[in-house]
Amino acid sequence: MAQMDEPGYLPHGNPCAQCGKPIAAPDWIERSPGRWSYLWTCRACGYRFEAIAFYDEAKREQKAMAA
Numbered sequence: 395m396a397q398m399d400e401p402g403y404l405p406h407g408n409p410c411a412q413c414g415k416p417i418a419a420p421d422w423i424e425r426s427p428g429r430w431s432y433l434w435t436c437r438a439c440g441y442r443f444e445a446i447a448f449y450d451e452a453k454r455e456q457k458a459m460a461a
């Protein structure tokens with residue numbers, strides 16, 4: 395089982411930036427402090443693009459402390 399520290403959601407069904415067809419899941423995910431990068435490859439037209447999700451580390455820590 396994957397033990398990834400997810401930013402709260404995992405994007406899926408992201409529409410292709412070129413042809414608009416939904417892509418089931420990102421090809422590749424890169425985790426960096428404060429952000430996640432998702433590499434999407436469209437199976438329909440072959441278009442590749444990256445989407446970046448930013449999140450606030452400090453907010454996550456505050457939430458953890460309050461819990």
Ligand SMILES: [Zn+2]
Pocket residue numbers: 410411412413414415436437438439440441
């Ligand atoms: Zn496409």
